Amino acid sequence: MALINVAAREIHCKIVYYGPGLCGKTTNLKYIHSAVPGQAKGDLISIATETERTLFFDFLPLDLGQVHGFQTRIHLFTVPGQVLYERTRVAVLNGADGVVFVADSQRHKLQEDVQSLQELARNVTLMGKKFLEFPLVMQYNKRDLENALPVEVMDRYLNSIRVPRYEASASSGVGVFDTLKAISKLVISKL
Amino acid sequence: MDPQLTSLAVSEKDTVAIEDCLERLIGDTNANYSILLDKSGQVIASRGDTQRQDITALGALLAGTFASSREVARLLREKDFRVLFQQGVKENIFTELIEEQWMLVVMFDKRTHIGLVKVLAKRATDELGRVLQQVRVQSRQRDAVISTSFRTSVEDTIDLLFRD
Numbered sequence: 001m002a003l004i005n006v007a008a009r010e011i012h013c014k015i016v017y018y019g020p021g022l023c024g025k026t027t028n029l030k031y032i033h034s035a036v037p038g039q040a041k042g043d044l045i046s047i048a049t050e051t052e053r054t055l056f057f058d059f060l061p062l063d064l065g066q067v068h069g070f071q072t073r074i075h076l077f078t079v080p081g082q083v084l085y086e087r088t089r090v091a092v093l094n095g096a097d098g099v100v101f102v103a104d105s106q107r108h109k110l111q112e113d114v115q116s117l118q119e120l121a122r123n124v125t126l127m128g129k130k131f132l133e134f135p136l137v138m139q140y141n142k143r144d145l146e147n148a149l150p151v152e153v154m155d156r157y158l159n160s161i162r163v164p165r166y167e168a169s170a171s172s173g174v175g176v177f178d179t180l181k182a183i184s185k186l187v188i189s190k191l
Numbered sequence: 192m193d194p195q196l197t198s199l200a201v202s203e204k205d206t207v208a209i210e211d212c213l214e215r216l217i218g219d220t221n222a223n224y225s226i227l228l229d230k231s232g233q234v235i236a237s238r239g240d241t242q243r244q245d246i247t248a249l250g251a252l253l254a255g256t257f258a259s260s261r262e263v264a265r266l267l268r269e270k271d272f273r274v275l276f277q278q279g280v281k282e283n284i285f286t287e288l289i290e291e292q293w294m295l296v297v298m299f300d301k302r303t304h305i306g307l308v309k310v311l312a313k314r315a316t317d318e319l320g321r322v323l324q325q326v327r328v329q330s331r332q333r334d335a336v337i338s339t340s341f342r343t344s345v346e347d348t349i350d351l352l353f354r355d
Contacts, residue, residue: 002198003233004337007206012233032353040352045248047255056259059251064348068341072348075232075251087266091258095231097197177353184353188345190197191337 002097002191010071013187016093018120019102020112021053021081024141027170028102029060029076032180035173036062054080057092074184081116090123098135098187099124100179102170103158105140105148114157135186138165139179144172198337199292200330201235208322213238216315220308222299223282227319228254229293239298253296257286276305285309289316293323 003012017025026046033044040063047056057077064072077096079089093099101120103113121131140154151167159165164182168175201209213225217239224239226246232254234246257275264272277284285297285308295316297308 001229001231003229003231003235004198004200005206005235006201007203012229014231014233035355036352042247043245045252057255059248061247061251062352064345064352067344067348068338070341072345073247075247077251087262088259091255091262094258094261095229095254097231173355177355181349181353184349185346188342188349191342 001095002187004070004191008071009069010073011191012073012075013097013184013191014075014077014095015098015100015183015187016096017076017078017100017102018089018093018116019079019081019141020104020109020116021083023081023102023104023109023113023116024168024170025078025081025102026054026058028100028139028141028168028176028179029058029078031170031173031176032062032076033060035177040064053082054078055085056080056088074187076180086119089119090126093123093127096127097190098137098183100137100139100183101158102139102141103154105142105154106145107147107149110149110154110157113154117158132161135183135190136161136163137179137183137186138163139168139170139175140165141168141170141175143167143174144169198330199229199326201326202329205322205326205329206236209236209319210238212315212318212322216297216311220297220299220311221303222297222308224296224298226250226253226296226298227289227293228296230254230258230291235293253284253286254294257288257294274309285312287312287316289319290323293319295319 019025042061045059049055060076062074077092079092124131124134166175166179170176217225226237227235228250232251234250260272273288275286282300287295
């Protein structure tokens with residue numbers, strides 16, 4: 001739930017990057033952190049294992065600066081993607097205003113994508129929100145890989161609810177900002 | 192709690208009441224710092240040692256810790272862990288849940304005692320719970336802050352900042 005602090009003239013929103021293990025959630029945040037101008041970003045905090053797999057979450061605060069006298073801040077989080085960490089994902093999802101679902105486009109990852117999306121729908125519903133009305137943007141990541149599935153196939157299995165979706169290659173930054181812009185605007189529109 | 196409520200608007204009057212409560216808590220317990228967090232990790236108000244930095248990151252991490260402990264509670268078929276205590280060498284952190292929405296964090300050192308912090312934090316959470324109630328009611332009636340022109344300006348800023 002977004003927070004509007006009238007006295008401090010601040011607005012805060014929380015966006016969570018969700019998806020199966022190794023789909024590129026952390027890579028999205030790393031790219032955003034590297035490309036956003038210095039005054040608009042805080043430190044990127046990663047709680048990861050020794051092998052750099054996300055253990056709890058990554059956190060990146062973004063500051064849009066003053067808009068109509070309100071300091072507007074967007075906090076980005078990622079969840080740990082591995083199946084083992086389902087309850088941790090629930091914890092990170094708590095209080096989210098919007099979600100980016102990052103799907104891995106590789107052929108052999110489709111089943112994991114579908115399962116992760118089903119789990120997301122379940123967890124959003126458990127938070128008391130209506131999944132079909134919840135701000136959600138989809139990112140088909142790793143489009144640059146040879147074994148990437150055609151977009152139409154991914155649409156059929158993952159996006160029957162027809163939310164905005166973007167093709168991306170997060171490691172080189174392609175599609176990362178398109179996705180971020182779309183979810184940020186969607187969240188702001190629901191405030 | 193209304194799960195479909197998309198934002199919580201804290202008025203100036205409520206902020207004053209919250210800050211007074213935090214200030215009093217620090218004064219009475221001799222603690223170093225106190226923060227009121229929303230469950231997503233956003234800092235609503237903080238009081239105490241002004242040298243402290245990275246409050247934003249601290250808020251996100253403390254809320255994450257609390258949310259994680261809530262899931263542990265669920266696995267143990269506990270209703271909730273309403274209190275969390277982290278003991279350090281120099282400083283300790285006491286966190287208490289306020290209804291299901293906010294968290295009160297108190298950071299203190301050896302100049303005070305956990306028992307005192309616990310008792311007075313309980314009193315403060317009761318008071319803050321009443322403020323939260325007002326905030327919820329007002330949030331349902333709010334629309335003056337978020338106007339169409341505000342949304343348009345935010346969208347322009349997003350386009351300007353979020354690009355390669």
